[in-house]
């Protein structure tokens with residue numbers, strides 16, 4: 001995991017502001033880092049936490065040499081506490097907030113301060129939010145709390161108003177690509193990942209570390225292109241490829257992921273049809289996209305896009321997944 005500010009990709013102004021304010025002694029005790037999913041909020045929180053717990057003087061932190069910096073570097077600093085939703089839960093529980101309050105009352109172990117990173121402040125249980133609010137209002141002097149959220153409007157307003165807000169935005173695709181190339185990803189792959197990321201470096205980096213995600217997308221798009229090249233009467237057998245015969249929940253998950261990728265493909269077909277192939281997201285599919293956009297007119301592409309979105313919504317709304325995909329396969333255009 002990225003830990004230092006130097007490795008952070010994009011959002012330079014927000015990052016520099018947060019970092020410099022602390023170095024100049026103008027830091028505060030509560031931050032709310034906002035921005036879209038997988039943009040790098042947690043990475044920034046962890047990098048900032050390493051600065052706060054460094055034993056060196058603030059202008060030089062993180063010094064990289066003190067015991068605290070060594071512990072942060074191993075991702076095991078006893079004074080940096082990560083609070084996040086437990087696996088099977090939908091919210092951050094009151095008992096987790098209670099643990100923050102308890103830990104914040106103790107002396108730090110290695111540093112002179114403790115840092116609590118609360119991931120996704122919008123899913124705090126009501127009682128958890130209220131308890132945390134008290135700590136944010138009257139924090140122990142050696143405690144820093146960093147909250148993150150995808151959706152600042154869903155954070156309790158009384159919490160939000162007491163935090164210094166740091167907003168992260170999507171970054172230019174060229175910046176994402178450069179960040180990947182600096183990590184050793186080759187140029188074409190970096191370009192593809194940057195486009196797919198929609199400007200979210202966190203997504204691009206985690207996907208480049210986990211190639212299985214890209215393989216799944218590849219399988220989904222290959223399946224769609226195969227469907228379009230298959231006569232309707234023979235398409236239903238193709239639905240099997242997304243089906244898990246034992247677990248309907250798994251089938252649902254697979255189909256939702258596939259339809260999400262298919263929507264991006266149809267959007268690209270539309271962009272291609274409009275004569276802007278340089279703007280397509282699935283750049284590695286340019287050949288098939290050009291072919292489809294040459295054979296179909298705009299209303300046909302829009303209909304396919306709309307129909308795919310509809311099937312995706314049906315999956316989310318608990319419609320039988322087999323019915324959802326069969327209906328969709330029969331409605332998609334025939335390019336044979």
Ligand SMILES: [Zn+2]
Pocket residue numbers: 054055056061062063064065066067068069
């Ligand atoms: Zn240090």
